[in-house]
Amino acid sequence: MDLHLTRPGVVAPVRIDPTGRAGPRRGEARGRRWRTTSPRRVVPAEVDAGNAHQRIAERVAAMPAGCAATGWAALHWQGERWFNGIDAGGEPLAVPIATGDQVGLRQRDGLELLHGWLFDDDVIAVDGLPITRPERSVFNAVTRAPWFELGLQVAAMACAADLVSLRELARYTARLGSRQHIRRMRMTVELADENLWSPMEATMLLRWIERGHPRPLANRPVFDRDGRHLLTPDLLDPAAGVVGQYDGTVHDLREVRRRDLAKEETCRELGLQVVTMISTDLRDEQAFGRRLDAAYRRAGEVRGRRRAWTIEQPPRWVDTSTVALRRGLDDEQRRRWLGWRVG
Structure with a gap:
């Protein structure tokens, strides 16, 4: 089919044209200046085929x-x-x-x-x-x-x-x-969940549910009693006080790892039990399940203490946990509250 593309940087293939008006002649199309994309269609040779x-x-x-x-x-x-x-x-x-x-x-x-x-x-x-x-x-x-x-x-x-x-x-x-x-x-x-931020969070959610534990919340912010934002874990069971984090290759980067360690320290101070999924858990599916069970056991041992944290959002906080809520943001709100998604 003939495409009339308007996306910058994408070039629509053209037909080989015997007249040379709408596209190159057959002999020209065989030259170095053109790249064949399908029978009788070509693009200029410099167009990036890997894009x-x-x-x-x-x-x-x-x-x-x-x-x-x-x-x-x-x-x-x-x-x-x-x-x-x-x-x-x-x-x-x-x-x-x-x-x-x-x-x-x-x-x-x-x-x-x-x-x-x-x-x-x-x-x-x-x-x-x-x-x-x-x-x-x-x-x-x-x-x-x-x-x-x-x-x-x-x-x-x-x-x-x-x-x-x-x-x-x-x-x-x-x-x-x-x-x-x-x-x-x-x-x-x-x-599925509308507030998962990476594919591996979906994997961790599935493994969590398959293990028989209550379905956790995805990327739900945690606050102190004065309404200050403390952390946003990948997954959270607020009733049990269990946090799930995925630690992939990108988490080996120094600055990312520093933030992860700070988040883990915050969880310990709050009495939240952290379980981390790592890339090798994709091969050994039982490994994460065993650590998750252990986190729930630890959470049971400290249950009953007064909590210094809450998931109740303060009045100034803008909830972006669903597609409908995110679609309802204006441009300035999207830049402020969803800027992390750019790139």
């Missing part, structure tokens, strides 16, 4: 009208920064394309064709590129994820980017009736 947005646009341009980017590609095009189309080994993921009812389309390298009918409002245009609406993009990503945990991460990060709310996902899921994999989607909506 995720460019790669998405090139794959969509190779498809007939009526098709649209979906899954991680559509979410990334709309600003979801966590899933940028690179797998754990550093290799680019295939771009998923929703084809609707069109048949006879061939799989190509770098493409993942998703066949199946689309609702009339499922395809939207963003900066000139046809993509599926966030609800459908999340559904396709969740139901095609190789394991449940990855799909939960996708849903949580789409909510974190305010592209979709859990309520919107639930309504869309209800429209799908008994479509294949619908049970997985319903479970994802039930377990």
Whole structure:
């Protein structure tokens, strides 16, 4: 299809044109100045093929009208920064394309064709590129994820980017009736949270619930009795006084590690029991569960003491824990209260 993109830095592929007016002639297209993106379509050779947005646009341009980017590609095009189309080994993921009812389309390298009918409002245009609406993009990503945990991460990060709310996902899921994999989607909506700030927080939440402990709150700020903000743990069971933190590679950086240690010290002073998930827990799933059980046992031993902390927010505090609340902020409030999400 012919794309008329308006996104800065992304170049729409052009057709080879025998007249040379709308694109290069065939002989010119074989030269060093052009790079072939799909049969009979090219872009200037200097255009970065490794840029995720460019790669998405090139794959969509190779498809007939009526098709649209979906899954991680559509979410990334709309600003979801966590899933940028690179797998754990550093290799680019295939771009998923929703084809609707069109048949006879061939799989190509770098493409993942998703066949199946689309609702009339499922395809939207963003900066000139046809993509599926966030609800459908999340559904396709969740139901095609190789394991449940990855799909939960996708849903949580789409909510974190305010592209979709859990309520919107639930309504869309209800429209799908008994479509294949619908049970997985319903479970994802039930377990996800709108205030998780990283994919691994979604993993920790899932492991926490699977261990049989009460569902914790995600990124709920903790205050002293005078309303001063003390810390915002990744996960918190306020009834038990148990805090969950994820410690990934980035936490090895000196300044980040310093803040983490200060947070742990604050928790000890407040009587909060901290359990930390680390990257090796992804291989040994029982390790985090055992530490979590131990944290709950320690919390039980100190239960009954007067608490010097509360999760009740002071009047001046602006709650940003849900998609609806974040969408309701004006530009100045977003800069002040959500500035950490920039970049």
